[in-house]
Amino acid sequence: MMVTAYDNGALPAAERVPHWHDHMSRSLAASDLYVHRPNDFRASMRFLDLGTVQVSHLSLSTMRFQRTPRLIRESDPEQLCAGLILSGRQALSQHGRDALPGLYDLVLYDTSHPHQGWVSNGEGLAGNLVVQIPRSLLALPMNRVLGLTAVSLTTQRGVAALLAQFMLRLSQDADQFRPTDGPRLATVLVDLLSATLAHELDAGRALLPESHQRVLVLRIQAFIRHHLADPELSPGLVAAAHQISLRQLHRLFEQQDTTVGALIRRQRLERCCHDLADPSLVSRTIHSIAARWGFRRPADFTRSFRAAYGMPPSDYRALALPTGTPSHMTPGTQR
Structure with missing residues (x-):
């Protein structure tokens, strides 16, 4: 996995x-460019190569672009591209449709068919995240997927929200991944995009079973993170919220090297650790922090904390807080 950066500002x-045109043709897909003020034109790209899938963070001055039949005949990567709008105004036309996506909308285009569009942000730069996926990797009928190109898709809810969050984290944390992470991250990205498109097409049954399962696990993990503070959170509640049986839930997590109950407990303990080490929360008792993250009984929290970290939470807090941090805790409530 490789991260490369490009900036034509120097x-x-x-x-x-012309330099951006050459770089874009090699990294994305060749298009003709039309720039009203070429001497003021700025473009930058952060390119994350996951092997079969690429993610690019683009920042561009106002420009128009057009991918013509001639350019397609000369070179076609045969990819479906999904752009997440981060700033500015952008438009795309393909297959007789015109999209004017809003902020954080998703818009698709296919490199094998002509398309055109523009980006604009006044005197500033328009930004978007572009995912490039070989069409052969999508677990959906391509003739139906092409019906979604140049259509604005919201990412405010459902699987599309998970896709947008994952794209953003990939871009933000690109330097933290190891080369061996690339294929795994690419698989998750393809599954999330496939699930998003299946939802839009109401064709969830067309997804491959393994893609269904991976996407469902991601949804469950996101649900758990969002409901950690709820003391009622349990495997039974998680299963009911996703309309599956408890047995199905446990079977899903057999491949994750953990159980749902252990995942809930571990993430709650991690949140507690974070709060115990936060100087701004020093006035809060340890038991109130534990209750904040869903631990009903202080004794259960202390026992789980000691088993996970080898010390009681009071000792952890004493070690984690900066020296000299005032403590307002009552000794009897420390542990």
């Missing part, structure tokens, strides 16, 4: 547009 003004 180039002479006359070279910026």
